[in-house]
Amino acid sequence: MSKRRSIIEIPSLNAIDRTANVGRQLAQALRNAIARGELRSGERLPSTRSLAASLKIARGTVVEVFDQLTAEGYLEARVGAGTRVATDLMDTTPAPPLAPAVPPPSADAVDLPSQAARLIAIARALTPHPPVPFAIAVPACGIAPDDNWRRLGNRVRASRQAAPSGYHDPMGLLELRLAIADHVRRARAVHCEPEQVIVTSGTQQGLYMAGRVLLSRDDPVWAEDPAYPGLTAVLDDLGVQMHRLPVDAQGMNVERGLELCPQARAAFVTPSHQYPIGMPLSMARRNALITWADQNRAWIVEDDYDSELRYAGHPFPSMQGLRPSRVIYLGTFSKVLFPSLRLGYVIAPSPVAEAFAGARAILDRHSPTAEQHVLAAYMREGYFEAHIRRIRGLYAERRAVLLSALERALPVGCRVQQSDQGMHILLWLPKEVDDVQLAARALSAGLAVRAISPMYAARPARPGLMLGFGGFLPDQLQAAVGELVKLLSQQMSAAGGPQQAEA
Structure with a gap:
């Protein structure tokens, strides 16, 4: 079996202008690559010798840059393991937006048939959320596959x-x-x-x-x-x-x-x-x-x-x-x-x-x-039926944790739909709350709730949120409820807020 490659390549470094201050450019390019997620925590950088050779710059310049970024906390050097991106850095890769913006027309724009716009909308509607709390249909980690x-x-x-x-x-x-x-x-x-x-x-x-x-x-x-x-x-x-x-x-x-x-x-x-x-x-x-x-x-x-x-x-x-x-x-x-x-x-x-x-x-x-x-x-x-019994018990426990956390924290005017089945809970919102806007704000905060008003044909559609729980630990669910309730309370306050809970 071939040895797994552990040294990564950094294409963005090839844009360095060798007529200007090369060291400063290289240092900033590495910082930017880490911030954009092109380089992730723990990933190994090329050796100073190979990076210098590939960029056609002095090895001493690369050594100085690595030393500077190590002092700044971006990199860490380990004896026998080379230089790597610091493992305690936060992953700064941005979450995908709820609905990608339509790019402006360009010289490369093409004429598409009318159904193409509908298919683009379908692709966006069916694009899954990232696997963060309340995402739908995320399986329990370590349980499936077993x-x-x-x-x-x-x-x-x-x-x-x-x-x-x-x-x-x-x-x-x-x-x-x-x-x-x-x-x-x-x-x-x-x-x-x-x-x-x-x-x-x-x-x-x-x-x-x-x-x-x-x-x-x-x-x-x-x-x-x-x-x-x-x-x-x-x-x-x-x-x-x-x-x-x-x-x-x-x-x-x-x-x-x-x-x-x-x-x-x-x-x-x-x-x-x-x-x-x-x-x-x-x-x-x-x-x-x-x-x-x-x-x-x-x-x-x-x-x-x-x-x-x-x-x-x-x-x-x-x-x-x-x-x-x-x-x-x-x-x-x-x-x-x-x-x-x-x-x-x-x-x-x-x-x-x-x-x-x-x-x-x-x-x-x-x-x-x-x-x-x-x-x-x-x-x-016989493993499939045993697996169903196992996850049914696990998901029941996580569902109970989520229901309990919601019951303690929900603002007046919000209500959980009664159901004893599935991998999500439906939370009804006051009619003046925009569930689509709330879902977008939640995604920016690292929560993947799903608005249900777009699923209605009748108007005005009833606002609500789907909260998935299957793939998340009890502590994650409880913390996520706190963050969601904070966002919900802010939006209800901005909308005027209901006077009493729904019947």
């Missing part, structure tokens, strides 16, 4: 079955589809065979595939209000007619859909844990939705969001188990394992399963087979 996953990964990748090869079945690895079908049968009351399972790169791809297979341009569809931005982005891109149905304590209001557009071709719903508010779809609403689908030969697209992470009682059974012939079931491993795995699945009725496989083949053929082999082994050997 030691069993790493061990299996090493074993599977060393075997011939996961060796690099040609293209594979767009439906996914058969061993993984068998494991998924067995798991959802036992855990989610889903009725399916492995031939109905299509492995995807997560729920987002599953939503897009469902739209491509089931819908034509201008078809009417139902969607929740508020709804997952990734869903509304897909439906906008497909050019369908969205009818947004309000969400109340029982979930999506099916009766309103029957009034607005009974002839809709599909309903997109998160029945186990509504995104973003959190309530389940009531059994009466489930039955009404299934009756509508049966009578109109329509489809129900069930995004089984966060179904495994319920902290009181057992997870709600899926809608697919009530009517397998009319329901497209979407699942993902992102929340219970880790989002960067990029593996999920669609379970489709047999008559349309092959069409979903065709949609998958058009998009990107299939998911990486090595990761599918690892996941199949992880599920087959």
